[in-house]
Amino acid sequence: MSKINANFNLNKRRKIFGKTEVFTFKGGIHPDDMKGSTETKAIVDIEAPAELVFPLQQHIGAPAVPCVEVGQRVLMGQKIAEAGGFVSANIHSSVSGTVKAIEQRLHPSGTKVQSIVIENDGLNEVSDELIPLDEETVSPQEIIERVKAAGIVGMGGATFPTHVKLSPPADKKIDYVIINGAECEPYLTSDHRAMLETTDEVVRGLRLILKALAIKDGYIAVETNKQDAIAKLKSCVQSDADYNIKIVAVKTKYPQGSEKHLIKAVTGRSVPPGKLPMDVGVVVNNIDTCAAVARAVIQGKPLIRRIVTVSGDCIAEPLNFRVPIGTPFSHLVEKCGGFSKTAAKLIMGGPMMGVALSSVDVPVIKGSSGLLAFSEEMAKTQQTASCLRCGKCVSGCPMNLLPNVIKEAVCADDLEKLTKLNLGDCIQCGSCSYVCPAEQNPLQYVRTGKAKLARQEVKA
Amino acid sequence: MENLKEKLIVTESPHIRDGNTTGGIMLDVIIALMPALIAGVFVFGYRAAALAVVCVGACVFFEWAWCKIVKKQVSIGDFSAAVTGLLLAMNLPVTMPFWMAIVGSLFAIVIVKQFFGGIGHNFMNPALAARAFLLTSWAQAMTTWVQPFTKVAFFSNADAVSHATPLAQLAQNVDTVSQATSASDAAVAELPSYLDLFLGTTGGCIGEVSALAILIGAVYLICKRVISIKIPAAYILTVAALTFVFGGNDGLFSGDALYHVLSGGLMLGAFFMATDYVTTPYTPNGQIVFGIGCGILTAVIRLWGGYPEGVSYSILLMNVATPLIDKYTAPKRFGVVKEKKGDKKNA
Ligand code: SF4
Ligand code: SF4
Numbered sequence: 125m126s127k128i129n130a131n132f133n134l135n136k137r138r139k140i141f142g143k144t145e146v147f148t149f150k151g152g153i154h155p156d157d158m159k160g161s162t163e164t165k166a167i168v169d170i171e172a173p174a175e176l177v178f179p180l181q182q183h184i185g186a187p188a189v190p191c192v193e194v195g196q197r198v199l200m201g202q203k204i205a206e207a208g209g210f211v212s213a214n215i216h217s218s219v220s221g222t223v224k225a226i227e228q229r230l231h232p233s234g235t236k237v238q239s240i241v242i243e244n245d246g247l248n249e250v251s252d253e254l255i256p257l258d259e260e261t262v263s264p265q266e267i268i269e270r271v272k273a274a275g276i277v278g279m280g281g282a283t284f285p286t287h288v289k290l291s292p293p294a295d296k297k298i299d300y301v302i303i304n305g306a307e308c309e310p311y312l313t314s315d316h317r318a319m320l321e322t323t324d325e326v327v328r329g330l331r332l333i334l335k336a337l338a339i340k341d342g343y344i345a346v347e348t349n350k351q352d353a354i355a356k357l358k359s360c361v362q363s364d365a366d367y368n369i370k371i372v373a374v375k376t377k378y379p380q381g382s383e384k385h386l387i388k389a390v391t392g393r394s395v396p397p398g399k400l401p402m403d404v405g406v407v408v409n410n411i412d413t414c415a416a417v418a419r420a421v422i423q424g425k426p427l428i429r430r431i432v433t434v435s436g437d438c439i440a441e442p443l444n445f446r447v448p449i450g451t452p453f454s455h456l457v458e459k460c461g462g463f464s465k466t467a468a469k470l471i472m473g474g475p476m477m478g479v480a481l482s483s484v485d486v487p488v489i490k491g492s493s494g495l496l497a498f499s500e501e502m503a504k505t506q507q508t509a510s511c512l513r514c515g516k517c518v519s520g521c522p523m524n525l526l527p528n529v530i531k532e533a534v535c536a537d538d539l540e541k542l543t544k545l546n547l548g549d550c551i552q553c554g555s556c557s558y559v560c561p562a563e564q565n566p567l568q569y570v571r572t573g574k575a576k577l578a579r580q581e582v583k584a
Numbered sequence: 585m586e587n588l589k590e591k592l593i594v595t596e597s598p599h600i601r602d603g604n605t606t607g608g609i610m611l612d613v614i615i616a617l618m619p620a621l622i623a624g625v626f627v628f629g630y631r632a633a634a635l636a637v638v639c640v641g642a643c644v645f646f647e648w649a650w651c652k653i654v655k656k657q658v659s660i661g662d663f664s665a666a667v668t669g670l671l672l673a674m675n676l677p678v679t680m681p682f683w684m685a686i687v688g689s690l691f692a693i694v695i696v697k698q699f700f701g702g703i704g705h706n707f708m709n710p711a712l713a714a715r716a717f718l719l720t721s722w723a724q725a726m727t728t729w730v731q732p733f734t735k736v737a738f739f740s741n742a743d744a745v746s747h748a749t750p751l752a753q754l755a756q757n758v759d760t761v762s763q764a765t766s767a768s769d770a771a772v773a774e775l776p777s778y779l780d781l782f783l784g785t786t787g788g789c790i791g792e793v794s795a796l797a798i799l800i801g802a803v804y805l806i807c808k809r810v811i812s813i814k815i816p817a818a819y820i821l822t823v824a825a826l827t828f829v830f831g832g833n834d835g836l837f838s839g840d841a842l843y844h845v846l847s848g849g850l851m852l853g854a855f856f857m858a859t860d861y862v863t864t865p866y867t868p869n870g871q872i873v874f875g876i877g878c879g880i881l882t883a884v885i886r887l888w889g890g891y892p893e894g895v896s897y898s899i900l901l902m903n904v905a906t907p908l909i910d911k912y913t914a915p916k917r918f919g920v921v922k923e924k925k926g927d928k929k930n931a
Contacts, residue, residue: 155602234594308885310600347639367730384919394919438587454585463587470592475600482594484585503593509606509662511702518813528866546917554598561604562704568596 146348148375151522153555155378155476157349158310161442162435167317169446170459172219172244176450177487178204178509179231179239183277185211190240194224199251201426204240205465207272210441213285213490214275218428218448220249232479232486234471239487242450243338254424259332267336267421275427275490276421280315280381280410281473283491287418289409290336298337299405302390303330303414305346305353306374307383309474312494314431315411317444317480319346320354322415323360327369329418333409334367342369344411345390349376357414378476379553383408397549412493432488434460436496438467447488453495456486468501471496476554478506509562517556523549527556527566534569539580547573608702610663612752612810616801617670617856621886623794627732628678632790636673638682642689645671650698664703671711674791674852675896676718679728687721708903709863712853712896719896729788778842791856792849802855815864815875816854820845822879831887844886853895854878863903870906870913877902877909 180187186208192198198217199213205215221244229239254273257266274286292298303326307315319326330342344361346354354371361369374380374389384395386408391555401408409417412431419425428449435442440461447456453470471478472492517527525546533541547570557565624632647665649660660666672688692714700706719726791798805811824841831839853887858864858878865874878898885894903907 153602155600394921396919396921397917399919457585463585466587466589468589468593469599471596471599476598476682478597478599480592480594480596480599482592484588496599498599500589500593506605507602508661510702512606512609512704512861513864514609514861515864515868515871518866518915519868521915523918526867526914549918550599558600559602559604561606561609563601563605567598571596 143251146373147542148377148380149385149388149522150258150386151520151524151555152377152379153520153559154376155310155558157376158435159313159316159349160310160435162313162444163315163316163350165313165442165444167431167444167446168459170448170451170456172448173451173455174244175224175452176217176219176221176242176448177229177239178213178215178217178242178450178454179229179237179487179489180205181237182283182449182489182491183212183213184282185209185344187238188212188215188261190226192223192224192240197221198223199249201428202244202251202253203273203275203426207275207285209543211285211288213277213330214426215240216275216426216428217319218450219244220247221245230483230486232481232489232492234479234482252424254420254426256424257421259328259418259422262335262421264336264338267332267417270421271336271417274416274425274568276413276420277427277490278410279412279416279430279490279493281477281491281493283489287414289402289407289530292407294338296402297405298339298402298407299341300391300407301330301333301337301339301342302386302406302408303342303344303411304381304383304386304408305344305350305357305411306386307350307411307492308347308376308378309476309478310378310383311435311496312433312474313435313528314433314444314493316353317433317453318411318415318431319344319350319393320356325358325415325418327357328422329414329416330369331367331415332417332421334369334406340366340368342367343372343390344369345372345374346388347376347380348373356503378555379522379551382551382553384551388410393476393556397546403546427490430488430490430492432456432492433494434497435494436467436471436498437502438463438465438497440464449490450487452485453481456488456495457484457497462498467497467501468500469498470500476558477552505565506563508564511562511564514561516559516561517564520555520559522553522555523551524545525550525556525570527570528564530573531564531566531569533572534576537576539576542573542577546574547577550574595724606662606664609810610667611809612805613667614663614670615858616804616810617667617757617791619800620674620791620794620852621670621799623797624674624790627793628730628790632673632678635676635678635680635682635685635790638668639673639676639685639689640666640669642686643672643693646690646693647698648696654698656702659702662703662795665693668697670789671709671856672714674856675715675789675849677728677730677788678790679730680718680725684718684722684725688718693719706862707906708900709857709860710883710917712857712900712903716900718819729925732793766769778846788847789849789852792852795846795851798851798855802851805855805859810812811855811859812868814868814871815858815878818872818875819854819858819878820850822876822882826880826883827887830883833923844883848886848893850882853882853899857895858899862926863906865906865909865913867910867913867915869915870909872912873909874902874906877905879904 188205189208191206192204200220204217224243225241228236231237268290276286277283334342357371387406424516432447434456470481550570643665692710696710696713697706827844828839828841881898882894
């Protein structure tokens with residue numbers, strides 16, 4: 125894709141009737157955003173509990189390798205596990221204390237994973253492993269090194285190691301960085317609060333990311349339901365000779381925050397099937413990730429805390445927390461005043477793409493943007509009925525798939541047909557299952573279909 | 585922890601739903617049909633309401649009975665049989681004998697719907713198929729129109745005053761116009777006014793007399809996102825355009841498009857029958873193709889066919905073409921761009 129093409133699309137963002145045009149993509153759905161109970165609540169800092177658990181797998185890629193021993197004293201911010209490869213990330217202790225055990229512990233994904241357990245001594249003694257760097261004189265290479273050393277990963281939930289994104293292969297020319305402030309998942313407000321309360325860090329983080337990639341153009345894309353954040357960000361950025369940073373309002377629609385759809389909305393570029401954002405010259409980062417980059421470089425702080433929204437109909441007082449990573453979710457629930465009614469389902473992340481937890485005693489990890497507690501009432505789905513052929517799943521699918529046809533093909537075990545339905549394009553956004561009036565849950569069949577195709581490939 | 589279930593529900597995402605159900609949607613359709621039914625009762629009297637009750641009752645009963653006979657789960661709770669019954673009643677003249685209406689209901693539910701596997705599997709709109717079936721079986725009864733606001737006896741249609749529907753009148757006018765201008769002028773003067781058509785004080789089937797009443801229901805369905813405007817808009821605009829271009833007596837571009845749009849079953853068909861989920865395309869582009877196809881067929885039947893009214897047959901024909909339309913209008917894969925087009929834009 126040529127540069128000229130992108131400029132053409134960017135120039136399209138003209139003013140109509142004095143209002144800035146709002147960009148978006150085709151398809152998608154409009155769930156209730158349910159953010160009212162936490163969006164105006166300032167982030168509350170939470171004290172670490174007595175025991176913290178750090179799974180070695182908190183990111184996409186190889187698990188980290190412990191570099192401490194049982195019984196050893198560690199400081200806050202000290203590296204306790206080393207990246208297990210290029211696509212992997214360091215892990216740091218979020219408290220000072222003693223390594224109690226390195227053993228299998230329950231992970232939010234529901235399986236047991238090798239984890240480092242640390243007993244908090246409450247002294248909060250800080251390690252000086254990472255020294256603050258001067259943001260003016262720091263070199264691109266130093267920034268990337270620091271991001272890697274600080275163990276920063278995508279904090280929107282995908283947890284892809286950030287230093288990998290910042291080191292594109294030489295043949296991929298990057299034109300833009302987009303900071304993803306869409307936060308299109310209902311309930312979640314952690315990015316929203318970060319934009320409001322750590323605006324300066326977000327903007328400085330973006331400048332550092334631009335510097336690391338040696339480019340000028342950066343965008344912060346925010347959904348129109350967060351006007352206060354848009355205004356705050358606008359008041360904090362000024363473009364100068366070095367960087368050209370713009371705040372872009374994108375339509376409030378799910379899944380606006382999907383990388384491919386955000387890129388489409390902001391730059392007009394289309395990421396072809398099977399390709400990555402960097403193939404069209406774009407790098408997308410999450411808001412909190414961006415702020416984490418600023419903290420790592422400017423203050424020498426590794427990634428040891430994150431913002432978590434705790435909400436849902438069973439939470440007595442929904443709040444946004446800044447949480448030391450490794451804290452069990454049960455600790456957050458206590459700080460919210462406990463469950464106000466019987467919780468039947470706990471979700472880490474948003475209600476559309478989050479993971480259902482099998483226990484409340486699993487730790488907050490780098491990708492935990494929220495904890496939702498739903499009652500039986502909220503969690504239940506209606507009875508499955510015959511597909512009405514209503515097409516709601518088709519018009520709602522942001523990837524232009526045919527979820528109803530996929531389901532049919534999976535049920536009929538028609539593998540030949542399945543190969544033509546582009547199952548690999550599915551971004552698991554759940555829109556199809558959300559809108560289906562007959563409770564067909566097409567996404568579940570997409571998953572089954574993918575597994576079937578994979579099995580067939582193995583056989584062939 | 586307190587107030588936490590021992591065994592948490594662990595299912596894969598997504599964890600929430602929009603709350604729409606088949607039953608809820610069907611109930612909305614029933615609500616949306618009420619204004620048209622009330623208009624029908626107002627114009628034709630209580631027999632219209634009685635006919636609606638008979639059709640709905642019969643359809644629900646046959647659905648229940650069928651499910652019992654073949655021992656499958658009784659599906660009357662989704663209200664789809666009730667909708668079929670109501671739509672069938674809307675498509676009948678008020679003088680229709682009750683027993684014929686019951687036979688029509690049997691045909692709609694058992695032959696058209698359940699023989700093919702029940703809701704979601706039938707390929708034709710049951711109510712419309714039943715209407716077509718009744719029309720071929722009892723053409724006389726199906727085309728006995730009464731003068732609005734005449735009293736219709738409950739069990740006999742002996743004293744029904746036969747009365748041409750507006751479209752039949754219009755067709756006649758077009759035929760006679762070349763013979764005697766003065767005579768046709770007189771006939772034209774007798775045509776119901778636009779206002780009559782809009783408000784619904786004309787002859788016709790129970791549900792199709794008032795465009796206004798149908799529109800009220802349609803707006804409700806569109807606001808509740810039960811139907812999208814795509815099919816009705818494409819349908820009605822196509823009919824309007826074609827009847828305007830080809831429907832006039834004074835050469836091209838002299839047709840009375842508004843008359844065609846407001847009269848006959850077009851409004852009812854476009855908003856309530858051509859939007860039936862099961863028998864229309866699920867792809868967004870396919871829905872537009874479907875609407876245009878219905879429009880072309882309706883205009884052709886009305887202008888050049890033997891029938892004054894072509895809505896039912898048009899929709900039924902397009903129902904049959906639906907799988908084909910779906911096949912060729914599948915949405916384009918996300919992210920695939922035609923390089924050529926992009927380059928042109930750059931220039
Ligand atoms: S098929 Fe996949 S991409 Fe499409 S709506 Fe369903 S989950 Fe989303
Ligand atoms: S939304 Fe559900 S009922 Fe409608 S076409 Fe898709 S799978 Fe069928």
